[in-house]
Amino acid sequence: MQPKLYIGIMSGTSLDGIDLVLVSFNSPKLSLLCSKLVPFPASLQGELRLLAEPGNNEVERIGPVENQLAECYAIGVQQLLKQANYQPEQISAIGCHGQTIRHRPSQPQPFTVQLGNMHLLAALTGIRVIADFRRKDMAYGGQGAPLVPAFHQAVFAKLGQNRAVVNIGGIANISLLNADGTTTGYDTGPGNCLMDDWVSLHRQLPFDKDGAFSAEGKLLPDLLQHLLEDNYFQQSAPKSTGREYFHLGWLQQRLSGQEAAADVQRTLCRFTATSIAKALQRPNLTEVYICGGGVYHPLLMADLQQLLGPATVQSSSVAGIEPDWVEAIAFAWLAQAFDRQLPGNVPAVTGARKACVLGVEYRP
Structure with missing residues (x-):
């Protein structure tokens, strides 16, 4: 059986850039085929830092940032595929975490916000995207984190x-x-x-x-x-x-x-x-x-x-896994878990009432 290929994308709270990996899954084994760090443009990094804390006119600011993020993610995917010598049609899906700007799991109405226009990412890359991993766990009473x-x-x-x-x-x-x-x-x-x-x-x-x-x-x-x-x-x-x-x-x-x-x-x-x-x-x-x-x-x-x-x-x-790429690989893993309809959360970790298949699919 031919191994399935997934891309994982992670941009975390350190805001140092976008980690991208190409992973081959031949159940139960995985192999890291290629990896890449794409730095954030300084203007986007600065805006993300500001959005991570309460500020003015956030809705108007979020819209453009979501599109800029998708464009940066897409550029990273294209560079990764070129480096690894693969074509978009060979990739099963992209697992993308998005950029967290707010995580409030303990409020009376808990919520979490990860930015990134995933429809645009799918359109720009021609590859299915699996994203929005946290909110299903929160729907069942969990913290939505940590997911890894x-x-x-x-x-x-x-x-x-x-x-x-x-x-x-x-x-x-x-x-x-x-x-x-x-x-x-x-x-x-x-x-x-x-x-x-x-x-x-x-x-x-x-x-x-x-x-x-x-x-x-x-x-x-x-x-x-x-x-x-x-x-x-x-x-x-x-x-x-x-x-x-x-x-x-x-x-x-x-x-x-x-x-x-x-x-x-x-x-x-x-x-x-x-x-x-x-x-x-x-x-x-x-x-x-x-x-x-x-x-x-x-x-x-x-x-x-x-x-x-x-x-x-x-x-x-x-x-056996380099420390720079563990979290990006985790989101490639979560994407393949979504495709296999396997739970991606651990209720003992998040507090959710049940184990859930995590993620939402966005098709090009």
Whole structure:
């Protein structure tokens, strides 16, 4: 039987660009055939950052942004196919997450918003698109996030071993892959988002490359404790969050103004590590796989290893999937799960009343 080909597209809360992958599925195995990062145009990136927080005239601003996103996604798909030497008609579908600008799962009327004109993406590429993965889970009482644990379970779990997968993008989320075959998980809080915002404010850099800014500073224990006292960390799972909650304004409200900028950056690094480690505290945890941009922050990885030892903390590449592409592959996987009518959520993770087939189809 010929393997089926799917494209996965992910643009996350770090807002660093669009991750695209071409994946071959020959059930139950998958192979990554090609991958590509397409940076956001600066104007689009800036508009997405503004839309991630409440602002003025959002509806008028969202319309053009949705179309611009679809155009950027389509350009990425075309470049990916050219690089891999495949034609659109050879692709079963595109699984596209869209760009989250608001995630409010705990309100009286819960909702989530992912931007991207998927009809336009299908028209521009000539390929079916599967998108809108979160709202079906929310319709059944779930948080709609995190969505990747079902994929993590399929590719990283091993019976008899307690493993964890941690994605450290703008927001960090965990999947606990238990020895008995069950899976749980949730968003732990900020991943890179506060560190990115702080280094951007003080060094005009998009992120803390190699953790250099963090390494200049010293830990501020009182600030760390103050940050960890936020109500989000006291809530029990299932829970999820986003940039609309953890943003630069949230941080600045908790500062005295007397702190050295590098000391704040060092403390934010430890804050991310501590919030993740607290979520992973359980007996007999043996292996922790890290994916997302946080894997390239040496001090963050060292903090995690210190806090989680004796479990080993290492890149997901050790388990066979490069950390940059795990989430994009997950959305290719969710698209093929939609086509096979297999559940894409884990109710123990999201709190949904039942396992559901996730996604909506958009045809060219």
